[in-house]
Amino acid sequence: MTTTDLRIGIDVGGTxxxxxxxxxxxxxxxRTKVSTSSDITTGIVTAxxxxxxxxxxxxxxxxxxxxxxxxxxxxxxxxRDLQRVAAIRIGAPASTAIRPMFGWPEDLYRKxxxxxxxxxxxxxxxxxxxxxxxxxxxxxxxxxxxxTAEAVAITSVFAPVSAAHEHLAREVVRxxxxxIPVTLSHEIGSLGxxxxxxxxxxxxxxxxxxxxxxxxxxxxxxxxxxAHAVPFFAQNDxxxxxxxxxERTPVLTIGSGPANSLRGAAYLTGEANALVADVGGTSxxxxxxxxxxxxxxxxxxxxxxxRTNFRMPDLVSIAIGGGTIVQAxxxxxxQVGPRSVGYxxxxxxxxxxxxxxxxxxxxxxxxxxxxxxxxVPDSLRPLLRAALEEADRQVAEAIDRIKVxxxxxxxxxxxxxxxxxxxxxxxxxxxxxxxHYDVANAIGAAIGTVSGQVDRIYPVGSAAGGRAKAIEAAxxxxxxxxxxxxxxxxxxxxxxxxxxxxxxxxxxxxRLRVKAAGPLSKV
Amino acid sequence: xxxxxxxxxxYARGAAILGAGGGGSTRVGLLAALQAVEEFGPVEVISVDDxxxxxxxxPAAGLxxxxxxxxxxxNPEQGVWxxxxxxxxxxxxxxxxxxxxxxxxxxLTPIVWAAxxxxxxxxxxGMGRAFPEVQMVTMHLKGIPATPxxxxxxxxxxxxxxxxxxxxxERSARAVAVAFxxxxxxxDHPFTGAQARDCTIPGxxxxxxxxxxxxxxxxxxxxxxxxxxxxxxxxxxxxxSDVERRTVDGFVRGNVLIDGVGEDRGRLVRxxxxxxxxxxxxxxxxLASVPDIMTMLDSQTSDVIFTEELRYGQRVTLxxxxxxxxxxxxxxxxxxxxxxxxxDFDYTPVExxxxxREGGSA
Numbered sequence: 073m074t075t076t077d078l079r080i081g082i083d084v085g086g087t088x089x090x091x092x093x094x095x096x097x098x099x100x101x102x103r104t105k106v107s108t109s110s111d112i113t114t115g116i117v118t119a120x121x122x123x124x125x126x127x128x129x130x131x132x133x134x135x136x137x138x139x140x141x142x143x144x145x146x147x148x149x150x151x152r153d154l155q156r157v158a159a160i161r162i163g164a165p166a167s168t169a170i171r172p173m174f175g176w177p178e179d180l181y182r183k184x185x186x187x188x189x190x191x192x193x194x195x196x197x198x199x200x201x202x203x204x205x206x207x208x209x210x211x212x213x214x215x216x217x218x219x220t221a222e223a224v225a226i227t228s229v230f231a232p233v234s235a236a237h238e239h240l241a242r243e244v245v246r247x248x249x250x251x252i253p254v255t256l257s258h259e260i261g262s263l264g265x266x267x268x269x270x271x272x273x274x275x276x277x278x279x280x281x282x283x284x285x286x287x288x289x290x291x292x293x294x295x296x297x298x299a300h301a302v303p304f305f306a307q308n309d310x311x312x313x314x315x316x317x318x319e320r321t322p323v324l325t326i327g328s329g330p331a332n333s334l335r336g337a338a339y340l341t342g343e344a345n346a347l348v349a350d351v352g353g354t355s356x357x358x359x360x361x362x363x364x365x366x367x368x369x370x371x372x373x374x375x376x377x378x379r380t381n382f383r384m385p386d387l388v389s390i391a392i393g394g395g396t397i398v399q400a401x402x403x404x405x406x407q408v409g410p411r412s413v414g415y416x417x418x419x420x421x422x423x424x425x426x427x428x429x430x431x432x433x434x435x436x437x438x439x440x441x442x443x444x445x446x447x448v449p450d451s452l453r454p455l456l457r458a459a460l461e462e463a464d465r466q467v468a469e470a471i472d473r474i475k476v477x478x479x480x481x482x483x484x485x486x487x488x489x490x491x492x493x494x495x496x497x498x499x500x501x502x503x504x505x506x507x508h509y510d511v512a513n514a515i516g517a518a519i520g521t522v523s524g525q526v527d528r529i530y531p532v533g534s535a536a537g538g539r540a541k542a543i544e545a546a547x548x549x550x551x552x553x554x555x556x557x558x559x560x561x562x563x564x565x566x567x568x569x570x571x572x573x574x575x576x577x578x579x580x581x582x583r584l585r586v587k588a589a590g591p592l593s594k595v
Numbered sequence: 596x597x598x599x600x601x602x603x604x605x606y607a608r609g610a611a612i613l614g615a616g617g618g619g620s621t622r623v624g625l626l627a628a629l630q631a632v633e634e635f636g637p638v639e640v641i642s643v644d645d646x647x648x649x650x651x652x653x654p655a656a657g658l659x660x661x662x663x664x665x666x667x668x669x670n671p672e673q674g675v676w677x678x679x680x681x682x683x684x685x686x687x688x689x690x691x692x693x694x695x696x697x698x699x700x701x702x703l704t705p706i707v708w709a710a711x712x713x714x715x716x717x718x719x720x721g722m723g724r725a726f727p728e729v730q731m732v733t734m735h736l737k738g739i740p741a742t743p744x745x746x747x748x749x750x751x752x753x754x755x756x757x758x759x760x761x762x763x764x765e766r767s768a769r770a771v772a773v774a775f776x777x778x779x780x781x782x783d784h785p786f787t788g789a790q791a792r793d794c795t796i797p798g799x800x801x802x803x804x805x806x807x808x809x810x811x812x813x814x815x816x817x818x819x820x821x822x823x824x825x826x827x828x829x830x831x832x833x834x835x836s837d838v839e840r841r842t843v844d845g846f847v848r849g850n851v852l853i854d855g856v857g858e859d860r861g862r863l864v865r866x867x868x869x870x871x872x873x874x875x876x877x878x879x880x881x882l883a884s885v886p887d888i889m890t891m892l893d894s895q896t897s898d899v900i901f902t903e904e905l906r907y908g909q910r911v912t913l914x915x916x917x918x919x920x921x922x923x924x925x926x927x928x929x930x931x932x933x934x935x936x937x938x939d940f941d942y943t944p945v946e947x948x949x950x951x952r953e954g955g956s957a
Binding site: 163164165166167168169170171174175194196197202203229230263264265266370371472473474475476477478583 | 623626627629630631662663665666667668669670671672707749750751776777834836904906907908910
């Protein structure tokens with residue numbers, strides 16, 4: 073039997089689809105960059121064809137294929153292929169002041185809503201029943217939406233403490249509506265009813281998109297004799313989930329793009345704690361690594377105009393990229409961006425014989441980059457020099473904003489436009505430019521780390537056994553979750569513990585967020 | 596004046612600023628208020644001058660742990676239940692509701708209750724800002740009895756407190772709120788039209804709306820222009836360089852360091868926090884303190900940064916608005932001045948402190 077010692081990482085971006093093959097060595101065995109196709113499959117198939125034809129690579133040796141894609145994000149932004157969702161909130165009488173989907177953008181609401189109801193039920197902070205669950209009301213609502221709803225989203229009050237009522241409601245839905253897809257909120261998000269409910273409804277709406285993505289991968293793998301390889305999808309924390317999980321929780325793939333770049337930067341440099349600048353054609357994302365994982369934002373993010381409580385990688389984005397257009401402002405000062413020529417740089421930039429002044433031209437003039445073969449006219453040189461200074465200033469500010477403590481850190485520069493980053497920057501010990509910087513995102517996907525997370529409230533009074541016991545319980549659940557997602561039980565580690573004391577309660581309680589992560593078990 | 600979908604967003608913005616860093620985020624309350632006026636029509640806001648002498652006014656607020664309201668968004672019927680309970684207890688009909696606290700989320704929920712009860716909202720409040728405790732209201736200062744008080748939960752459970760002073764009410768009501776599941780709604784310190792002008796801070800709702808409008812209308816050099824127009828002061832523009840925060844007895848305590856940037860480069864101020872921003876210190880001297888209203892704004896968006904959202908690296912502009920005059924009296928300061936919060940210094944109005952500082956550095 074052939075050993076399956078290779079992993080393929082694919083990052084489907086808006087412009088390019090990148091693929092790499094990783095083996096036991098640090099450097100990728102093969103790599104490619106092709107244009108992203110509108111149907112995703114073609115781009116993936118082309119990228120796979122290229123890397124599989126590289127010397128030393130054979131389909132039979134590939135054990136895992138990891139995919140990072142913005143497909144679900146784009147579907148939400150463009151309101152495309154979304155399913156109609158019946159939203160059930162189990163929250164009367166405690167949470168009736170705002171109805172489900174109130175305040176959503178009108179166009180998204182119309183595409184997604186198949187109706188909503190608020191029924192009695194939900195639990196208290198300590199897990200006791202707040203109100204008895206009203207199964208009849210759920211059954212009645214199912215009767216109303218039968219025929220229009222394509223999926224159901226169920227959210228109950230304090231589900232992160234106890235999801236009992238969500239499970240009961242799912243049984244009723246199954247009985248009344250058959251095997252319609254159902255999303256339960258406790259599988260999607262944490263505390264914060266409105267944001268978790270929004271994310272749950274969006275997840276249910278993405279069901280069809282999820283099926284498309286999974287089919288596209290299946291087809292692409294079969295077409296390359298890779299049917300034996302186990303596919304995984306990258307999620308917003310930079311770790312992987314299985315195909316089954318992706319079909320169930322596609323909304324978790326949102327944000328995987330920047331997370332992959334950050335993870336790739338850590339892998340390529342061996343740095344565990346550093347800053348990362350991912351410079352593309354139009355923008356630069358600056359993020360931070362904590363123990364090789366992207367640091368997550370403290371607040372939930374908006375997706376498609378809807379507030380969720382997803383923790384995305386904490387990023388500062390600025391309109392500085394290789395294709396960023398430079399113009400002279402009215403006062404003579406350079407105006408840098410936000411417009412960009414994007415992927416047309418190699419046709420429209422000055423150094424490529426075009427007529428648009430870009431930051432890449434400034435970088436060539438300064439000696440940071442060598443590309444193209446046309447000289448920059450003398451008359452534009454002062455403007456370009458000033459523009460590069462302005463770009464450096466913005467990068468320095470972004471770096472300063474992303475830091476959470478005093479003290480200097482190394483900066484890892486990745487992405488196709490990273491030549492723009494100067495060698496010295498304030499607050500930065502050194503700028504590290506790894507080899508394969510331009511496919512860091514695909515490498516990030518290919519690393520193959522899986523994680524398990526726990527975010528819930530634990531009583532820590534004397535009856536409950538105190539704080540230490542609660543933390544131990546949370547650690548164990550996180551590890552179990554990671555292992556059930558495919559992590560190697562012998563190598564799982566706790567990578568994050570966040571403890572928040574809760575106020576004004578009979579019994580003291582803490583909210584614990586614990587994340588465990590480890591490499592995939594060998595198959 | 597009416598509260599509707601055009602005025603509410605500005606009102607919420609102003610209320611967030613008057614929260615002085617505390618009072619809870621206005622985001623969820625704004626959504627609830629918008630839905631209430633969509634269902635029941637605009638809420639009328641009436642002036643204290645329009646109240647008949649014998650009119651009964653019910654000051655209302657939420658009480659309990661903000662962590663609970665993350666999941667329990669509230670039940671608008673609570674407004675109706677509180678009204679009915681108080682009318683039964685006092686034996687006469689209510690004329691208007693009032694927000695006890697115009698700072699933070701408690702500015703918004705009374706709008707929901709007004710819409711559902713059909714009562715108008717009084718253009719006044721009992722704090723002119725946010726404060727952490729029930730007795731820190733002007734009604735208490737002016738001798739209005741704290742009880743009868745009605746406390747209701749989302750199920751319609753009701754408690755009536757009688758013959759209790761404000762400090763006992765604070766202890767008892769909080770204990771009951773915990774028993775109710777961590778959060779409850781309360782009407783306390785009921786008063787009459789004749790008492791209204793003296794025992795409230797008239798014009799608080801208009802003030803919050805005005806502040807929000809000024810911010811919405813200002814696009815250029817926002818914070819400075821806004822403070823100019825509101826009679827407020829920019830204390831420092833900088834970057835948060837340290838956040839130290841802990842929860843003690845259910846209150847968030849801590850302090851934050853702001854490193855000056857731009858014109859303020861080289862300055863370092865410390866903000867002392869107990870739920871709200873209580874004092875600002877620089878070089879061992881007080882720059883501003885309670886009861887003046889100190890709020891941190893995002894330097895770019897002018898959005899309010901609540902104490903629970905503070906973190907290293909944020910670009911902030913710290914502003915101060917003068918406290919309502921009633922808190923600047925001896926009796927007012929005894930209740931909500933620096934010493935009431937455990938600080939060992941006397942209150943000086945922020946405008947005087949700033950004048951001294953400029954005089955000293957000139």
